[in-house]
Amino acid sequence: MFLERFIQYIKFEKRYSPHTVSAYESDLDQFMLFLNNPDKAGVAPGQVIIHPNQISYHDIRDWMVELMGQKLTARSVNRKMATLRKYFKFLLQEGLITENPSSKIRSQKIPKTLPVVVEDARLTQMLDDNKIFADDFTGQRDKLIIEMLFGTGIRLAELLGIKDQDINDYEGTLKVLGKRNKERIIPINTELRILLGKYLELKKNQNFHNNSATLIVTSKGADAYPKLIYLIVQKYLSNISTQNKRSPHVLRHTFATSLLNSGADLNSIKELLGHANLSATQIYTHNSVERLKSIYKQAHPKA
Structure with a gap:
């Protein structure tokens, strides 16, 4: 319900490109899968996180740590964190949550690299x-x-x-x-x-x-x-x-x-x-x- 409302918002009100909408949707699906993983510490067998108010800063930080453990680049991790910030900011504006769990999340430092070009x-x-x-x-x-x-x-x-x-x-x-x-x-x-x-x-x-x-x-x-x-x-x-x-x-x-x-x-x-x-x-x-x-x-x- 909450994810669907957010996707409708960025698709029709913000008019993001289909490519961007797809990326946001994929990031949020990955995050929800992580939250409801039975192997994740703190998740009881059969427990399912449904309401965004159940999500804490620690959940987001744990996901960030797991992504870094998967050897994702700092840029990729930051993009996924930006998705969560956008999502929770929307929920807060809509009055669907009382606190933004992503507000304390800090971006990873991205090493400076030159743009790759061909001759x-x-x-x-x-x-x-x-x-x-x-x-x-x-x-x-x-x-x-x-x-x-x-x-x-x-x-x-x-x-x-x-x-x-x-x-x-x-x-x-x-x-x-x-x-x-x-x-x-x-x-x-x-x-x-x-x-x-x-x-x-x-x-x-x-x-x-x-x-x-x-x-x-x-x-x-x-x-x-x-x-x-x-x-x-x-x-x-x-x-x-x-x-x-x-x-x-x-x-x-x-x-x-x-x-x-x-x-x-x-x-x-x-x-x-x-x-x-x-x-x-x-x-x-x-x-x-x-x-x-x-x-x-x-x-x-x-x-």
């Missing part, structure tokens, strides 16, 4: 190679996915939410609905416009039964889903990269880093990425500094 020259070379992508619908769809992620820097959830009508071929722009339902307009390059036109024509000629208005669809015409995009990106990035991380977000990082290395100002990159504040964008400056250090070491006689 943009090799990525461009792959996209320009006509032998890599088949000329049929599936091949051109896969190419479009890579081109859009690298050419616009959009997030996975944003890509999945794009409709055919969000493409303005005359203006050369793309309308995207980002986090917190913030809409932004992103320019698209000429090659991407041509590819979009070709893909839309191929999509139309497939005569799919459901005729989805969503831009990216499966080979059967259904709306694309996150796992499909991950598999496609991993498949093609494996041609040019041996690094373990080959996700859609790597292409977003590569987009931002390429712009910065080419002289784009940080505020413009912030707007293109849809960041709420500049601090989130500044992480890419570290990649540029590392690149300058590498160039210096290779080129300077005193390096």
Whole structure:
């Protein structure tokens, strides 16, 4: 009952993306399974925690300890804790609980890491190679996915939410609905416009039964889903990269880093990425500094 009310709230009132709603739901399901685990200390056989008022700060802290014991990253643990904070804050606002058990929970310290990128020259070379992508619908769809992620820097959830009508071929722009339902307009390059036109024509000629208005669809015409995009990106990035991380977000990082290395100002990159504040964008400056250090070491006689 309580979980359902919360999910309805973030889905319809807050209008979170389906991907975000699914993540919240998964986190809360995991937490409830942990609470009702008979092996957990303090849980009597047959006891079932139903009302959120039964949940204490110690329960949440114990779950955090277990997650850390499972070798989850600090970032993953913090995300799950953020879900609980959101959930209990909602219950408190609705008068469904009298005390917020998550209020004392502190986030784990996240070690600073540089964004993982792929070499943009090799990525461009792959996209320009006509032998890599088949000329049929599936091949051109896969190419479009890579081109859009690298050419616009959009997030996975944003890509999945794009409709055919969000493409303005005359203006050369793309309308995207980002986090917190913030809409932004992103320019698209000429090659991407041509590819979009070709893909839309191929999509139309497939005569799919459901005729989805969503831009990216499966080979059967259904709306694309996150796992499909991950598999496609991993498949093609494996041609040019041996690094373990080959996700859609790597292409977003590569987009931002390429712009910065080419002289784009940080505020413009912030707007293109849809960041709420500049601090989130500044992480890419570290990649540029590392690149300058590498160039210096290779080129300077005193390096």
